[in-house]
Amino acid sequence: MMEYIIDSSFHEVRLDRFLRKKYENTPLTEIFKGIRTGKIKVNGKKSKENYRLKEGDIVKVLISGGETEEKKFIKISSKDLNTLKSGIVYEDKRVVIFNKEAGMVMHKGSGYDYGLSELFKSFYQTDEFNFVNRIDKSTSGLVIGAKSLVVTRELAEEVREGKTDKKYYILVDGVIDKDRFTLKSYLRKEETRVVELSSYEEGAKESISYFKVLKRGKNRTILEATLETGRTHQLRVQLASLGHPIVGDGRYGRGGKNMFLFSYYCEIPKYNIKIELPLPEEYTKNLI
Structure with missing residues (x-):
């Protein structure tokens, strides 16, 4: 059995989304079955998959399949490190705003082993880092990065509602x-x-x-x-x-x-x- 105490990173996150992140290799049907049958409980009680977790909630999980392995951060070369440091135009405890050069990719894939997102995850040593806006590889300029899941959700809502x-x-x-x-x-x-x-x-x-x-x-x-x-x-x-x-x-x-x-x-x-x-x-x- 695994037990999780919900911290601020997952406050207001749906139960099924929290479980998908923690159990990426477990079929979604198995996760839903666990919720339905009570093998997954919140604060000792059966819950719904759309229940929004609160900071301090205790989630107990008794289903087959193990937790997602902790992701390893990529090694940053001195050249990439200089690129990150020179491109940061604003930073505080919540966000970083980066001036991307044309030719840089935002995320790994399409022939690229890593992108800016993977570099910043390694730079800050957290898998919670996310960009809340993206620009094309060939476009240059400002992109907004959130240092935690809480800030990611907050900023994503601001962008979605046209408040940025x-x-x-x-x-x-x-x-x-x-x-x-x-x-x-x-x-x-x-x-x-x-x-x-x-x-x-x-x-x-x-x-x-x-x-x-x-x-x-x-x-x-x-x-x-x-x-x-x-x-x-x-x-x-x-x-x-x-x-x-x-x-x-x-x-x-x-x-x-x-x-x-x-x-x-x-x-x-x-x-x-x-x-x-x-x-x-x-x-x-x-x-x-």
Whole structure:
């Protein structure tokens, strides 16, 4: 029998989700059966799978299968360590805000043994670290990391309810005449791309972006973008469909060494955090 005393990390987490984390190798049907038959109890009583745990609850587990093995942290090279330290633009006991370079991946997978998430888990020596917003590999700029599950849940709710703000600097092909404009469309994920639709179809999600022209060149324009919705590839697809693809976008534009999409502004009112980075010099240099 295993016994767990719930700490603040799992306060308000559903019982079944807590058990799935602790018993990743045990079939979900076995976990539900254990809850239903009383082999898993909370404070000595049978419970429902959707019961939200409270700090101080005692969970007793008597089911076949062992606990998930404790994850081993990756070894951080001196180069990666320098990358982490130099990229941190804000940190307190709850969050870290990191300035990601283009080319860095957020998570392991797709041919990468590790990403920023795995590096930070090792850096802080906790498996509770999570990023609450993600940007594409080819996108650069600010990403928000939570140092505990409690903060992850809190920030995820803030993001979901639109209570955080993010802004981007973008360099696009072509000259845009309007000083300000809004793009509103429906985006739908397909196999390897996201497609834009003018009206709703099954599987599509409404996507709204606001733009302001900052500088114009003879052949390119620097924009500031604010998202009302945060869909996959939203800015990339909408601007490409407008006929002004982001410079360096290999999927929706003409490609290049780097993609000129930079998440420069992040505001979390709940934590009284506001970070703003300057327009990178390379944007002005490439405004031709």
